[in-house]
Every structure is written in C-alpha cells, then in structure tokens.
Amino acid sequence: MLFERAAELSGTTGGRVRRLLDATVTAAGLGRLAWVRELLGRVRDTGDGEHRDLRAPHMAAWLETMGGNPRATLEVLLRELDRLAAEPVQEPAQVPGVDSAAVSSAIASVGLSATYLGDPASQRATADLLPRAAARWGQALTGSTSFLFARTVSDPDEQVRAAVLTAAFEHRRHGGRGDAAAQLGAAASLLDEQALAVDLLDPPVQAVLSGQAPTIYLSAPNALVWALIDLGRWDRASSVAVANLEATRVNDIPGLRAIAHAQLAVLELLRGHRRGAGAVLEQLRHEVALVPLAHLRLRWAQALAAAADDEHEDAFALLSTALTPGGGPGAAGGAVPQPHGLLALPDLAAAARRTGRSDEARELLEQVRAPREGRWRTARQQLRLAAAEALLAPDAEEAATRLGDQAWSPHAAAWPLEQAVLLLELAELQHGAHLPGAQETAAAALEAFTRVGAAGWGGRARRLLRATGVQVRPVADDVLAALTPQQEQIARLAAAGLSNRDIGERLYLSPRTVGSHLYRSFPKLGISNRGQLAALLDGAAGP
Known part of the structure; x- marks a missing residue:
C-alpha cells in the first residue's frame, strides 16, 4: 500500500509513524480490523514512545468498540483527550495527529461509545470533556458534525436539536461527506427524529454495504436498522440487517456482528416469530456480549413478544430485570441505558398492571427516570413516560382517560408499533371498565398491527375484538415462520x-x-x- 511504502522510505522515526498511522486510518475505514491490528503493532515497534499522534491510541481504542468493548474505548479516549486539552497551547493545528481533524474523529468515537453504554456516568464524562476540547481546538472542532454528535449523546436540549436539524438541512441541500451524513443521522435518531435519520443514513449505508464508500462509519448500518424498526419499516430493516450481518462476518467485526444478530432477533420477535427469533438467538450465544443499548432493545422486544401472547408474568420479568440498575448482563456499569430505558416503561407498566406488581413498577419507573430528572426530553420520551404513568393509575377510568391522551396524540403516529400497543392497552382498559370506544380503539390497533406486520399483537387484538362482540375473520399462522x-x-x-x-x-x-x-x-x-x-x-x- 502507498502509505506503508512511504513509511519504509521515511528518513525519521516520526515520519514512519505518521505514514503507518495514515495507513491504519485507511484500513479502519475499509473495515479491515486485522490489518489495523498489524499496522498498530508496527507503529509500536517503530515508535520511540515520544510521538504525540492521537491516532495511535484512537485506533487501538476503536478496535475495542468494534470488538464489543466500548467502555475500554471511552476510558482510553477520555484520558488521551483530557491530557491533550490540558497541554500548553503550541499551535496544535501544526502538530500532525493532534490537529482538530484527529480530535474530531476521536470525539466521534467517544460519542459512539457513550451511546452504546448509555450510562449517565459516561454521558457526564463526555459532556465534561467537550468544553475543554472546545477551548483548546476552537471553531475548527466545535463546528464539526463529530462535536455536534457528541453533544447530542451527552447533553441534548432544544438548542442541540435545532443545531442538528439545521446541519441536516444544509447537508441535504449542499451535499457533503458520507461520514458527516452518518453522524448527523445517528444524532437525529438519538433525538427521536427517525424519519430524518433514515433520510441521512440510507444513502451512505447503501454505499458502504455495496463497497462504494469505504470510509463511512461502520456502525452506521446498525443505526439505520434501529431507526427503520422504530418507524415500522421492517422489511427494509431486515434487508439492511441481513446485508450488514454478512459484511461484519466478512470483515470479522464481532461487536457489530453481535448487534446485527440482535437486530434480526428483534425483528423476528416483533413480527411474532418467536421460534425464528430463537434460532437467531442461538447464533447470538456464540458472539461477544452485546453492548448495553442493544441488550436492552433485545429484552424489550422479548417482553413485547411475551405480552402479545398474554404471557404477562414473563414480560414483567424480562423488563424488570432489564430496567433494574445492575440487574442484567447488559447493564452499563450498573445503570440502565439512557434515554432508551424510558421508552420501555409503558410496556413494563402494562405487564405490572396485569400481574399485580404496580408498586414495583412505580419504583422502577422512578429509578429509570431519576438520572434525567429535570433535563430536556424528546417528544417521544415525554409521551412514553406519560403513558407509563397513566397505565399505573389505580383507577381504570382515570388510566383510560390519561392513556387515551397519549395513544391518540399526533406525536404517537411517528412510532406505529408503540402507538398500536398503547391503543390496544387502551381498548382493553375501556372494555374491562365498560367504557365506550373499546371496539373502535381495538380496530385501530389491529389495522396498525397488520400494516407493520406484527402478527402476534394482531392476534391479541383479534381476541379482544371477539370479546367485544365483533366478528373477526380468522387468520392463518404466518406461513413464513419456518424460514430463517x-x-x-x-x-x-x-x-x-x-x-x-x-x-x-x-x-x-x-x-x-x-x-x-x-x-x-x-x-x-x-x-x-x-x-x-x-x-x-x-x-x-x-x-
């Protein structure tokens, strides 16, 4: 390779190190993890230990995230960036590997690791770093999409949301680099702007999966699949997840391969294909441990599949374990991944209501909410929290009234499965308390379940409609359930x-x-x- 040949011809140790690190960054962009490891070994053998190039620890830390260990990445990069930010300012832009471009790339990796972990401590550490980095590297750093992505992860608010929307508009209007689109798409997804996230992520992801854009962030396909799942676009999500699974196998990226397996299992569970999901989960057992965010989303999907089959004890057990700080194997340093823990709360509350565990659910709700109490929330997070509180109201009529405000909210339509589940919970409350509207609400839920392909939940909606006296055409079991x-x-x-x-x-x-x-x-x-x-x-x- 050109950079490696240049390193061999370089007359100084520093020059050889810089050329080898140029090659390392290129190899990382190609997804060639083995090549990255080999080149970093040559950097260690070549260097005298005095070079300041941030790319060496950054690439070593990046390998940890790709291998499924984002906490190691975060610890290394926070330490290195803190050290560099504290050094006396000596024209850092003139020091190779310590300029704003290298720092921006490292900060994007910090943001990705904090996203995967989701624990408040990681988010606070990232938020604390950003002002010090901004003071050291200035506008060249703060104007980057990497910096904006890290702000979205660590301390989102309305100002950050406006900045992401503005940057996305400018990117779509004028075009730009694929890595910028990936970072803005990931930021939009964290802000629950899933439709915008898909618009931004889809083109670069298609390019990277087809081998046409080797420098795109390798985590972008995972981010796209989560956004498509939330939007109810499950066929497209499956297609990206299948292609991404193959890409992560070819390039041997165990951390991202495990997430791709988990996403395929989530899709099977949401469709009501629990047997198919079991086959995928068996493959997942042979992969590295899931990052906390993916672990929570998998447990949430397992609980939804159980609830669709009226297995409310199992649904409560799955969610209560996943949402108890330190209670699950995916726990991030003893904490529940934030803010995603908020999104699963209505399903915990619904299971608790049916199993007589409302008091336990209220305690868990407070524990999950506490780390972000008083902080800005997206419209989706506000809606989900209000829905959970409504479902835990002791009086059925009060619960139905409050839940109806959320289930029929215009905001709820952006997340079709979540809205349909709330509508079905509302219909069951109305039916149980002999309130008007149960048939109409259940019919709306069934229509939504049918539209997204949630066969298990569709069956539960049909059972309720029959209980209300509606004649519902029986549907055969999903004919494709036997397929992978x-x-x-x-x-x-x-x-x-x-x-x-x-x-x-x-x-x-x-x-x-x-x-x-x-x-x-x-x-x-x-x-x-x-x-x-x-x-x-x-x-x-x-x-």
Missing part, C-alpha cells in the same frame, strides 16, 4: 415479482445465492415454484 430471516426476506421479494438478480442487488447477494435460498425454502412451505409462493402469501394476507 434471510430466507423470509428473499421469499417476500420473490413473491412481489422481483427476479433473482433484482433481489441480489437489493440484498447484496449473488443471483445464485438467492436461487439457492429459494430452493431450500420451497419445501419448508410445501410449494415448488414462485407462482405458488405469491399465492401462498396472498392467501395469508388480510384481516
């Missing part, structure tokens, strides 16, 4: 009329691989050709 997530994705696209080549281009697979998957899928479905596949899915559709 990748086979299901391919089958749905084939049934829609796409050729093997079209499917391969969409999922980044060869036409031959697509055909092989279909060949193995047909016997599981009791069919032998594409025409029968389309008819099978048409017959299973509809309420």
